[in-house]
Structures are given as C-alpha cells and as structure tokens.
Amino acid sequence: EAGGGHAHAGLMMYQGGSWPEAYQDRAFMNNIHGQRINMDVPERKGSGYVGRHGPDFLNFNDRWSQVLNMLYDHNGSVYLVDWYDANQCHHRRDDGHDRSNGRIYKVVYDEEPWTPVDVSAHRPEGWVRLQLHPNEWFALQARKRLMEHGGNEATDTLLNRLMDEATDTLHRLRLMWTLGAMGKWTEAHGLRGMSHTDEDVRAWSIQLSLESRNPTAQTLKKLETLAAEDPSAMVRLYVASALQRTPVVSRFPVLKALVSHAEDAEDHNLPLMIWYAMEPVVGQDSSQGISLLQACKIPILREFITRRMATQSLVASR
Structure with a gap:
C-alpha cells in the first residue's frame, strides 16, 4: 500500500506554510x-497519535533514488537530499557505493520566490516575536538565537506577556519552549501551566518542569492530582514519562493514581510508559508493589507487577 519495503529515511513534519493546506502538519518520509x-496524516488516538497513509507525495520512478533527508526553508520550500545509488543496502565494501552523483532537489509551490533572510539581524525582542511566525523555521531559528544569547529583562517580560496573552496553542507552546531553552522556565510557570484548560499546555508544562529531575513537593503533589483527575490520556502519558525523571522513592503516590484508570488498559502508550516508571518501585519496596497491585485496573500491569515480585522473591530465596 505504501510502496516498496520497510527502509525509510528523512522524516519531515511540514510546517513551512507556503505549500497548500493539504500538506501542512503532514509527515513526509522517503x-x-x-x-x-510517502505522506502520512497524523491522527489523534488515545494518549498520542497514529499515522494514516495519505497519497504519495512523489514517485521518482527510478530505483537509484534514495532521498535521505528533507528540510523546509524560510520560504516554505523544501530541499531533498538524494544519495542516488544503485545499491540500497549496507555493506562494508569501499567500492560498493557510487559517491559521485548525489543530488539536491528543491520543491517549490506556485513559483514561491526565494528571499534573503538574516534572523541574527533581529533584536532579541524580535526573536521573541518570531515565535508567532506562521513558518516554524523562523520560530526555531529565533529560539536558537535566544538560547545562545540568554535574553535580558526586556525579552523575559515580553516572553511572559505574550505567553499569557496567547490564544493559539502553537504560539503558546513555542513561547514555553523558548523559556525552557533559555533556562528560564520556573516552578511557577509549571504549576500555572499544569492547570491550563488546554491539554497540550498541561502536558508540556509537565515535561518542562521535570527537565531538572529535581521536582519540589508541590510539583509532585500536582502530578498526583493530574494522574488521578485529568481527563486527558495525553496528560497522563506525560505524567508517566515525567516520573522517570523523579527519585524512585517519590513515585508511589503518582503511580497509584495512574494505575486506577481502567480506560487506559488498551492505550498504545500508557501501560508500558507507566511500567517503565513503576518497575524500580516494585523492585525496591514489595509493600508498595502489593499496594499498586491492589489498586491497579490495567491487566497487563497487574501481570508485570506479579511477575516482578515473584522473580524478586525467587532470587531472595536462593
């Protein structure tokens, strides 16, 4: 259905803005x-996304073609790097690949012109405002400049004001990512973001708050509340992932809340993500393992807990 075998390269999520809407936020993979x-259409499913096959974007009709990477530029046009070689498989022979004729293509929609650009010429406040640009390229390049520059009082004030005023989820997330990249994400940002009405904002507030791997008691308590009460499976996924960045001795209350959601039993991410955070807890404290087993409403996790505790008991008896 997707054409060819299972060797793929060069994933690009197109967010360049100049191609038609049918290509925006689509996953392109050679x-x-x-x-x-191939072009896949991301669709929300449970705690995450799955990709559904869309129409092929391009067929080279040439078995030598091997595009390895794709990037869109500041004009929204896309560059393709084609290795172009008769041999599609790996081996160790020096003469087994033709290194003389690689190709670079540029894909332009509706004669979109190339324009010169110098993001570094913007003032730091301009880099902040570029987080609202429709082309993700500008937002990313400006974020890198702010990360290197460190910002100042004016940029900090503007970042926080724009984030508070943002009504567009993507804009708000970009501003949050910028604060994180600059090392200026605070616990106050995190606690406020974890109470936001938008699940994406809550999820990323969790991730940014746990980057330090040293959460406060207040943050851990908020994670426990989200694990128990948040209606979003995606938020619960971020909680489970974040737990792996917390001390093992601090995880039990949050885990007990997470395993109480029977609706997550068939999710394609959550059971295993919860287990990755839970396994060392069960291995370290059998009483907590028993308590988690009693509270757990996810069958595969009950099986994992039982097996882990049985293995530990067997080893201890030798």
Whole structure:
C-alpha cells in the first residue's frame, strides 16, 4: 500500500506554510525501496497519535533514488537530499557505493520566490516575536538565537506577556519552549501551566518542569492530582514519562493514581510508559508493589507487577 519495503529515511513534519493546506502538519518520509516519498496524516488516538497513509507525495520512478533527508526553508520550500545509488543496502565494501552523483532537489509551490533572510539581524525582542511566525523555521531559528544569547529583562517580560496573552496553542507552546531553552522556565510557570484548560499546555508544562529531575513537593503533589483527575490520556502519558525523571522513592503516590484508570488498559502508550516508571518501585519496596497491585485496573500491569515480585522473591530465596 505504501510502496516498496520497510527502509525509510528523512522524516519531515511540514510546517513551512507556503505549500497548500493539504500538506501542512503532514509527515513526509522517503520510502527507499519504493523510490518515493510517502505522506502520512497524523491522527489523534488515545494518549498520542497514529499515522494514516495519505497519497504519495512523489514517485521518482527510478530505483537509484534514495532521498535521505528533507528540510523546509524560510520560504516554505523544501530541499531533498538524494544519495542516488544503485545499491540500497549496507555493506562494508569501499567500492560498493557510487559517491559521485548525489543530488539536491528543491520543491517549490506556485513559483514561491526565494528571499534573503538574516534572523541574527533581529533584536532579541524580535526573536521573541518570531515565535508567532506562521513558518516554524523562523520560530526555531529565533529560539536558537535566544538560547545562545540568554535574553535580558526586556525579552523575559515580553516572553511572559505574550505567553499569557496567547490564544493559539502553537504560539503558546513555542513561547514555553523558548523559556525552557533559555533556562528560564520556573516552578511557577509549571504549576500555572499544569492547570491550563488546554491539554497540550498541561502536558508540556509537565515535561518542562521535570527537565531538572529535581521536582519540589508541590510539583509532585500536582502530578498526583493530574494522574488521578485529568481527563486527558495525553496528560497522563506525560505524567508517566515525567516520573522517570523523579527519585524512585517519590513515585508511589503518582503511580497509584495512574494505575486506577481502567480506560487506559488498551492505550498504545500508557501501560508500558507507566511500567517503565513503576518497575524500580516494585523492585525496591514489595509493600508498595502489593499496594499498586491492589489498586491497579490495567491487566497487563497487574501481570508485570506479579511477575516482578515473584522473580524478586525467587532470587531472595536462593
């Protein structure tokens, strides 16, 4: 259905803005054995997303074609790097690949012109405002400049004001990511963000708050509340992931809340993500393992807990 085999390279999420809306926020991946570029449509499912096959974006009709990377630029046009080689498989022979004729293509929609750009010429406040640009390229490049520059009082004030005023989820997330990249994300930001009405904001507030791997008691208590009460499976996924960045001795209350959600039993992410955070807890404290087993409404996790405790008991008896 997708054409070719299972060797793929060069994932690009197109957010360049100049191509038609049908391509925006789509996943492009080169199918090496199919000599084509597949396009997948991300669809929300449970705690995350799955990709559904859309129409192929491009078929080279040439078995030598092997696009390895794709990038969009500041004009929203896309560059394709094509290795272009008869041999599609790895080996250790020096003469086994043709290194003389790689190719670079540029894909332009509706004769979109190339324009010169110098993001570094903007003032730091301009880099902050570029977080609202429709082309993700500008936001990313400006964020890198702010990370390197460190900002100042004016940029900090503007970042926080724009974040508080943002009504667009993507804009707010970009501003949050910028604060995180600059090392200026605070516990106050995190606690406020974890109470936001938007699940994406709550989820990323969790992740940014746990980057330090040293959460306060107040943050841990908020994670416990989210684990127990948040209606979003995605937020619970971020809680489970964040737990792996907390001390093992601090995880039990949050885990007990997470395993109480029977609706997460068939989720394609949550059971295993919870287990990755839970396994060392069960291994370290059997009484907590028993308590988690009693509270757990996710069958596969009950199986994992039982097996882990049985293995530990067997080892201890030798």
